[in-house]
Amino acid sequence: MQVPAYVEYEKATSVDHALTLLARFGPEARVLAGGHSLIPMMKLRLAQPETLIDINGLTGLSYIEVTDGELRIGAMTRHAQLLDSAVAGQRFAILHDAERVIADPVVRLWGTVGGSLCQADPSEDLSAAFAALKATMVIQNLTGTRTVHAREFHTGPYETVVAPGELLTEIRIAIVPGGGSAYQKVGRRVGDWPIGAAGAAIWLDNGSDSGTIADAGIGLTAVGAEHFSAAAAEDFLRGAPATQETFARAGQIAAEHCRPVSDQRGPADYKRHLAGELTARALGAALARATGAGPLPPVQRSPGQRSPGSPRPRRGGS
Amino acid sequence: MQIAVSVNGTEYSRVIEPRLLLIHFIRDDLGLTGSHWGCDTSNCGACVVWLDDLPVKSCTVLAAMADGRRVLTVEGLERRGELDPVQQGFAHCHGLQCGFCTPGMMLTARWLLDRNPDPSEQEIREAISGQICRCTGYENIVRSVRWAAEHESAAADRDHHGLGDGSEGDDLA
Structure with a gap:
């Protein structure tokens, strides 16, 4: 027991x-x-x-709203509430992609957005989604409020900048026109932590008519990416044409910069492969949404399946 | 610490250790052994009960967190001496063999049908995807929930299932 x-x-x-x-x-x-x-x-x-x-009694921290050009999510918002939120899904489809593959429906009724972030598991999905969206975390203590960029929020596995005496109260995401976002995860079974997962947000120059990337955000989880992100790949994407070739190269760069470790979910080289492939796919899905081409179906392959031409992954550790 | 919890409409007040899990409170302190204690790791869902209006894996919440709230267990599913349509569905469609997962399955099914009275097979499978059955292969569980949905729509004028103070007609969906 x-x-x-x-x-x-x-x-x-x-x-x-x-x-x-x-x-x-x-x-x-x-x-x-x-x-x-x-x-x-x-x-x-x-x-x-x-x-x-x-803090389950703090129902005032459970909300999803658009205020001052930002989507604001209260820290006590349950996963199921975020998944049910039309405004969150319309503005940032990546959040619904990610929520759909977090745990299972019953767990999602109770687990909270803020709790997941503060738990700071290195395989946590929303940490990558918020890193891709370049979100801001609002932290409160008895003397006031401070804001921290999503990419400065985590200080290590299971560690965040939230100090003793402080409480994460809100997550804010700036709403910028011309954007699209998506999340792609590969896990061993439904509801499990990812073997690897990638989120992408993309903003096109002058809105959705041009084919040039104004800005991009990439979030990676479970693959040892610094700050759950891929800064070098984002630098490469800025100003580049929004094409599959660009995305494939960005995926390669993201894969080169992460530091996955072998464990019971899979060997490091397979995780690195996932980081690259899922980054490229998430960018493609994000572009389709930014240009109104509609959401691509979510990809959830089992490790045994592979796309044509991709290297064959080694067997997992268990 | 002292907690007061309404379980299946009955008020219970008990002194507990804060670390006591809700499933053990229900089974050991209250003697309601219909809820099953399975994997202990929030994976199997045998321990699902309702906390206020939502199903929860009761091995992963503290009894202290239920203080001042309402709990519904499988013992409270029947109404006016009649089995809930979900329970009838499991009986009619052989939705169980060993029965270990059944209470959790039925409480999640009840919640699903309250939200979605006419779920597709896919929606039923998604709803119970956090719960494990090692006997049925899930086929008969899905059929049982469909049976309940179909028979419930036929009896739509019946009082909706509720929990709380035992009064009938509580609408908690």
């Missing part, structure tokens, strides 16, 4: 109350949101907080 170690429990009734509790209980306190990552880790003693501060 797996049960968490002894822990104290406090129920926060407001953001200020949560911040007061976090300040009082110090660095050994952990925020309890959906709990669908934290509680399993507590069962395994990978996390052993002294105090849990339950």
Whole structure:
């Protein structure tokens, strides 16, 4: 039987109350949101907080809205709410692509957007999606609010810039015309963490009529990409023509710059292959959406299948 | 700590350790063993119950998180002495063999039908994709949920299933 170690429990009734509790209980306190990552880790003693501060009562942090040219997502928004949000899907289809392949429908009812980000698992999907979208995180403490770029949010596996006494409250994404976005994930089974996944956002010059890339964002997860992104590939894309050849080259650059490790989900060279291939595919799907060509069907291949011409992956580690 | 939880319409007040998982509270503290404790890792879904209006894998929430909320377990699915259409569907279509996954499957199916009274086979399979059955190959579970959908639409004038204080007609969908 797996049960968490002894822990104290406090129920926060407001953001200020949560911040007061976090300040009082110090660095050994952990925020309890959906709990669908934290509680399993507590069962395994990978996390052993002294105090849990339950913020499930903070329903005011559960919202998705467009304000001042930004999509704003409250940190306590459940995965299912983000997946159900028409405005989020219209503006940033990558979010729906990613949410559709996070865990399973029942887990998505409880797991939260902010909790997933703060858990900071190196294979987490939304971290890559928000990195691709160049989102901004809003962090609150008792003295005020600060904002951090998505790519400065994670400081390492299971580590973020959210300090003891602080709470992630909101994620903001600037709405820029001429954009499209998509997410492509390969996993061993439905609902599992990815073997590798890539998100892409693309913005075309002068809106969607031109074929030149004004800006692009690439998010990578589970493949050891620095800050869940691929900065060199993005540099290559800026000003380039939006073609499959460009995307294939960007994928190669992204693959060269990531540092995947072999584990039970697959060998490093296969993950590197996925980083390149999925980056190219996500860019292609993002372009189709930016130009109104409509969404491409999501690609979810099992490791046994391969596209023509791609190197044959070695067998996985298990 | 002291918690007060409404389970299948009955109020329970208990002193618990904060680390107690909801599934163990339901089974061991309340003696409601219809909910099954399976994989312990949020993968199998045998422990699915409703917390307020939504299904949850009760091995992955603390009983403390249910304080002040409503829980629905398989024991609370029947209404007025009659099995829920989902339960009837599982009986009619042989939706179970060993029965271990069944309570969780039925609670998720109930939630699906409340949101989507006429789900396609694909929608049913998606809804239960976080739950594992090792007997049926899922075919008869899908048939059971379809059976419930079809028989429910025929009996649409019946009170909607609800939970809470035991009063009938609560609309929680």
